[in-house]
Amino acid sequence: xxxxxxxxxxxxxxxxxxxxxxxxxxxxxxxxxxxxxxxxxxxxxxxxxxxxxxxxxxxxxxxxxxxxxxxxxxxxxxxxxxxxxxxxxxxxxxxxxxxxxxxxxxxxxxxxxxxxxxxxxxxxxxxxxxxxxxxxxxxxxxxxxxxxxxxxxxxxxxxxxxxxxxxxxxxxxxxxxxxxxxxxxxxxxxxxxxxxxxxxxxxxxxxxxxxxxxxxxxxxxxxxxxxxxxxxxxxxxxxxxxxxxxxxxxxxxxxxxxxxxxxxxxxxxxxxxxxxxxxxxxxxxxxxxxxxxxxxxxxxxxxxxxxxxxxxxxxxxxxxxxxxxxxxxxxxxxxxxxxxxxxxxxxxxxxxxxxxxxxxxxxxxxxxxx
Numbered sequence: 041x042x043x044x045x046x047x048x049x050x051x052x053x054x055x056x057x058x059x060x061x062x063x064x065x066x067x068x069x070x071x072x073x074x075x076x077x078x079x080x081x082x083x084x085x086x087x088x089x090x091x092x093x094x095x096x097x098x099x100x101x102x103x104x105x106x107x108x109x110x111x112x113x114x115x116x117x118x119x120x121x122x123x124x125x126x127x128x129x130x131x132x133x134x135x136x137x138x139x140x141x142x143x144x145x146x147x148x149x150x151x152x153x154x155x156x157x158x159x160x161x162x163x164x165x166x167x168x169x170x171x172x173x174x175x176x177x178x179x180x181x182x183x184x185x186x187x188x189x190x191x192x193x194x195x196x197x198x199x200x201x202x203x204x205x206x207x208x209x210x211x212x213x214x215x216x217x218x219x220x221x222x223x224x225x226x227x228x229x230x231x232x233x234x235x236x237x238x239x240x241x242x243x244x245x246x247x248x249x250x251x252x253x254x255x256x257x258x259x260x261x262x263x264x265x266x267x268x269x270x271x272x273x274x275x276x277x278x279x280x281x282x283x284x285x286x287x288x289x290x291x292x293x294x295x296x297x298x299x300x301x302x303x304x305x306x307x308x309x310x311x312x313x314x315x316x317x318x319x320x321x322x323x324x325x326x327x328x329x330x331x332x333x334x335x336x337x338x339x340x341x342x343x344x345x346x347x348x349x350x351x352x353x354x355x356x357x358x359x360x361x362x363x364x365x366x367x368x369x370x371x372x373x374x375x376x377x378x379x380x381x382x383x384x385x386x387x388x389x390x391x392x393x394x395x396x397x398x399x400x401x402x403x404x405x406x407x408x409x410x
Contacts, residue, residue: 041365044074044108046101050115050339052323054082054346057112057133059354060093062361067094071365074098074107083350105129110369112361114353115340116143127151128387130369132361134158134173137384138285138398139312144385148401151388153369157357158310159283159392160382167282169360169382171218172352176342178222178278181305182230184341185211185274188303188327188334195334196301198273201231208232212268214260214289214314215278216243219307221251223276228252235268265289269297277306279314283384283394286311295331302333309337373406380406 043066045058056079063073075095077087087097098104105111105124113133117125119142125131128151135156137144147154157169182200189209191197202208211227213220216238227234228251236251237260238244248257258264269275269290275298279286286308295317308314309321317330321337323344328335342349360379364372372379373386384392389404396403 041368042072042074042107042109043361043365044104044111045079045095046076046104046111046113046121047079048082048114048343049101049118049120050343053115053340053343055114055343055350055353056080056083056085056346057114057354057357058361059351059358060085060089060095062354062358063090063093063095065358065362066365069362069366072096074104076101076104080350083346085350110361110364112357114350115343116140117147119146122146122150125150125152128153130155130364132157132357132364132382134310135384136310137392137395138283139310141399144390144395144399144401147385148388148390152385153383153387154385155364155369155379155382156283156384156392157382159384160360160378161282162378168356168378169353170280172356173342173349174218174280175222176345176349176352177307178219178276179226180341180345181219181223181276181278181307182211182226182274184326184336185276185303185305186230188305188336189274189301191301193327193334194301194329195303196273196299200227200274209273210271211235211274211276212272213237213276213278214265215276215280215308216240216247216257217278217280219280220276220278221247223278223307224251224255228255232274235271237264237268260289266294266297269294272298273302275302275304275315277304277308277314277318279308280311281394283392284311285398286314288314288316290315290317292316292330295333298331298333300332304333304335306335306337307341309339313337373409 189195
């Protein structure tokens with residue numbers, strides 16, 4: 041198979057979808073890897089490292105799409121890439137379709153095979169390709185929250201851990217999954233006062249057993265959320281419903297309960313955001329204010345720490361890339377339940393039920409495809 045790896049063109053995206061070791065593994069198995077020149081530079085990976093591993097280097101993104109049978113990326117294709125996709129061509133990347141009807145409709149129209157990292161599900165029901173980036177985003181959320189709580193960034197002027205004689209910041213984390221748990225660990229390390237909310241009592245019991253004593257685990261309902269908003273200096277939105285649009289746990293009117301200059305980091309923005317007033321932002325222009333509450337809604341948070349994120353991502357994606365290349369996409373989807381779960385759109389058919397429900401589109405399970 042010819043596997044293509046283009047440069048990421050999303051604003052301030054520094055990750056790359058393959059390491060030189062991945063190129064070497066594919067080439068040793070008889071496959072061809074077409075890399076766009078400069079694709080790894082944002083992660084500190086020079087072209088010569090890929091060339092030494094056996095990659096074929098090309099100059100433009102058009103060259104990659106024209107030659108590749110499967111394109112491996114990090115972020116969803118942007119509108120300038122949509123016309124480059126061919127019918128039946130496989131694209132393996134983060135899509136987050138539920139956050140964008142135009143992207144969904146474009147991929148249906150192109151009749152590509154769209155395999156989404158974020159819905160690939162292993163035998164234990166886990167999301168192994170989403171987990172490392174959720175870990176990065178969760179840890180980054182506290183780092184970014186600390187920065188934007190500073191007064192020059194329009195925040196309240198709060199130090200997360202306080203000092204002797206001055207109370208620490210109160211941090212509310214909505215969601216106790218991978219993002220929320222990682223955010224809580226880092227926030228606890230700052231000696232902040234932390235509350236983590238979830239609707240899964242088994243998950244709350246686990247977190248209660250494993251988290252430091254300055255992390256309180258609370259059942260999430262409308263009353264508890266509103267009580268927490270009154271206390272919070274920093275709110276982390278960490279809700280995930282795989283493949284589906286995130287629910288709005290905080291309404292516009294709820295912001296009036298919050299302190300002026302408090303900060304919201306909506307990590308769920310990739311799936312539409314769990315705050316009603318959230319809208320996508322970029323690393324270059326990461327924040328805006330509504331009701332005097334600072335909103336940080338960057339859709340590719342891990343892209344800012346490209347080297348860490350690239351290695352973390354490629355460690356988990358490579359085995360699936362190898363399986364797709366070795367078997368071919370059609371056979372891989374028939375023989376691998378995790379890869380079948382990753383299939384969101386296949387040759388014009390929506391094969392992920394959550395995506396179909398989000399946009400009221402016809403749903404066709406992968407196993408029913410001819």
